[in-house]
Amino acid sequence: MTKVSILTLLSSLKSSLVNKKNWLSFITGLSLVFAYAPFSQWYLSLFIPAIVFYHLAKQPPKKSAKLMFIFAFGWFASGISWVHVSIDQFGGLPLTVSLGLMLLLCLYLALFPALAAYLTAYFSNKKQLNLWLLMPFWLISEYLRSVVFTGFPWLSLGYSQIDSPLAKFAPLIGEVGITALVILINVCLVKIVYSLKQNSKNTLTYPIALIFMITTLSYGLANVNWVQVTGKTTKVALVQGNVAQSIKWAPEQEWPTMLKYLDLTRVNYDADIIIWPESAIPAVEPAVQDYLSTVNQSALLNNSAIITGILNYNFETKEYFNSLIVLGNKQDEDEQGYYYNHNNRYSKNHLLPIGEFVPFQELLRPIAPLFNLPMSSFSRGNYMQHNLIAKNLHILPLLCFEIAFPHQLAANLTKQTSLLLTVSNDAWFGNSHGPHQHMEIARMRALEFGRPLLRSTNNGITAVIDHHGNFIARIPQFEEGVLKTEVELVTGVTLYSLWPRLILVLMIIIPLILNVFLQTQEKKEH
Structure with missing residues (x-):
C-alpha cells in the first residue's frame, strides 16, 4: 500500500x-x-x-x-x-x-x-x-x-x-x-x-x-379468535435443575445431575406431562439405559410421560444427535413406553455454529478451546419429523435456537398438534438479556401459530405460554424448582401457520x- x-x-x-x-x-x-x-x-x-x-x-x-x-x-x-x-x-x-x-x-x-x-x-x-x-x-x-x-x-x-x-x-x-x-x-x-x-x-x-x-x-x-378453546386441559410440570454450566459436563457430576432430576420429578407425578430441559441427562443415551429404564418404569407406574433432552450416539454411523425422548407414556396395556431407538423421539435439525458444529473444523479446532466446546460435533436430524406423542397429545418440539425459525415450525405443524415445546440450556449466557430475548421469540411463535407453548430450561427462563403469547406461569432464573400448571388446549389454525x-x-x-x-x-x- x-x-x-x-x-x-x-x-x-x-x-x-x-x-x-x-x-x-x-x-x-x-x-x-x-x-x-x-x-x-x-x-x-x-x-x-x-x-x-x-x-x-x-x-x-x-x-x-x-x-x-x-x-x-x-x-x-x-x-x-x-x-x-x-x-x-x-x-x-x-x-x-x-x-x-x-x-x-x-x-x-x-x-x-x-x-x-x-x-x-x-x-x-x-x-x-x-x-x-x-x-x-x-x-x-x-x-x-x-x-x-x-x-x-x-x-x-x-x-x-x-x-x-x-x-x-x-x-x-x-x-x-x-x-x-x-x-x-x-x-x-x-x-x-x-x-x-x-x-x-x-x-x-x-x-x-x-x-x-x-x-x-x-x-x-x-x-x-383464530383458534378456539376446546374445554380440555392437561397438567404439566417443567423441571428446572439449575446446573451450573461449568460443571454440567464434568464426569463426576453425571449421576448427581441425573438423580437431581429424578428427585425433583418424584413428587410431581400427578402431572400428565413432565418436561426436563435440553441435555438434562448429561450422558449419551446408549450409556445410561439402566437409568432410563428406571425412569421409564417410574413414569409408567404413575401414568405419566416424561420428555427429556439427551445426547444420542449412533454406533453404526458414528454420529451424535442432540435429541428429545419420551419416557413412560403408556398408550395401551401392552405398551412398554421407552426403549432404545424408540421412534417417539426428536433430533435437532438447525444446529448452532461453533456451539453444536464447527465449520472448517480441521482448520479451526486446533486454534482455541472456543472451537472445542463440549458436545460441539452434532449431526443434523431431519428437517421434517413426527410430533412427539405424550398422553395422547401431539407435541411439536424445537430445540433451543430452532425456535427462531418459524418456517421449520410450520413444516412440522399438523392438524393434530396440541402443544409447542422448546427446551434450552441458556446457562451459557449467564445473567444477560439473551435468555429474555429467547423467551420473547418463543412467545411470538405461540402467538403466530395459535398454540400453547412449554419452555423448559436448565436455569431459566422456564415458562408456560398460552396461545395468545401471554405467560400462564413462570419460575425465576437461577433457581432449582418445578413449574406446575394446567394448560388449556385449543383447536383451529391461524392464517400465518398455513402460508408463512x-x-x-x-x-x-x-x-x-x-x-x-x-x-x-x-x-x-x-
Whole structure:
C-alpha cells in the first residue's frame, strides 16, 4: 500500500469519526436494545429507526448503506452483547480476541440492513431517496440474514412488539409482517416530518392515513379468535435443575445431575406431562439405559410421560444427535413406553455454529478451546419429523435456537398438534438479556401459530405460554424448582401457520405495488 493510499484511508477514517450523522446513527442503534426484553419498551422501535431513515434522504447508495451499517452495528453490538458471555467464560480466549470475534459478528450482521439501504437508494431516483422501497428491501435482507451461513435471525424488529398492539397481527402475517409494519410506520414518520418541513400539507395525507389504518386494524384484530378453546386441559410440570454450566459436563457430576432430576420429578407425578430441559441427562443415551429404564418404569407406574433432552450416539454411523425422548407414556396395556431407538423421539435439525458444529473444523479446532466446546460435533436430524406423542397429545418440539425459525415450525405443524415445546440450556449466557430475548421469540411463535407453548430450561427462563403469547406461569432464573400448571388446549389454525412463505412473498410484493401508487400521487401533488 502506497503512502498516498494510507494517508487517504486515514483521512477517510478521521472524517467518519467526526461526522455527526455517523455518531447519531451509532447511538440510536445502541439504544434500540431497550425495545426488546427484558426492557420491553416496544414503542422505541416505532420511531428510533426513523431517526436514521430521515438522514438517508438525498444520499447516494454507498452513503446510505454506510449510515445504515453504522446504525445496525450499534443495534447488534448492544442487542447481542450476551453472546460475549459464552465466548469470554467458556471460549478460553484472551479478552482482546473474544472482543474481536464479537466485533466481527456484529459487523457481519450489520451488512444486511446496510444492503437494504443500498438497494433502496440504488432503485430510487438520483434527486430523492424513495423510502417507500425500504420496507420490501428490508424484508429481503432480513430473510437473507435468517438463511445465510445457517442464519441468525435474532433481534428482528417484529419481536420487540410482542406486548404492543401490533402483536395482534402475528396470527395473520407473523413476526415478519409485524417487522414490515414497524418499518412502514417509521417511514411514515419521516414522510410526515419532511412534509411539515417543506410546508407541503398535501403529502401528509398518505403517511397519516397508513398509520391510522395500521392502528385501527391492530385494535380490530384484537377481537378476532383464530383458534378456539376446546374445554380440555392437561397438567404439566417443567423441571428446572439449575446446573451450573461449568460443571454440567464434568464426569463426576453425571449421576448427581441425573438423580437431581429424578428427585425433583418424584413428587410431581400427578402431572400428565413432565418436561426436563435440553441435555438434562448429561450422558449419551446408549450409556445410561439402566437409568432410563428406571425412569421409564417410574413414569409408567404413575401414568405419566416424561420428555427429556439427551445426547444420542449412533454406533453404526458414528454420529451424535442432540435429541428429545419420551419416557413412560403408556398408550395401551401392552405398551412398554421407552426403549432404545424408540421412534417417539426428536433430533435437532438447525444446529448452532461453533456451539453444536464447527465449520472448517480441521482448520479451526486446533486454534482455541472456543472451537472445542463440549458436545460441539452434532449431526443434523431431519428437517421434517413426527410430533412427539405424550398422553395422547401431539407435541411439536424445537430445540433451543430452532425456535427462531418459524418456517421449520410450520413444516412440522399438523392438524393434530396440541402443544409447542422448546427446551434450552441458556446457562451459557449467564445473567444477560439473551435468555429474555429467547423467551420473547418463543412467545411470538405461540402467538403466530395459535398454540400453547412449554419452555423448559436448565436455569431459566422456564415458562408456560398460552396461545395468545401471554405467560400462564413462570419460575425465576437461577433457581432449582418445578413449574406446575394446567394448560388449556385449543383447536383451529391461524392464517400465518398455513402460508408463512407465501405471506413473506406477499409482504415484499404488495409494498412494491403500493410504492408505484404512492410515487405517482406524490409526483402529481408536487
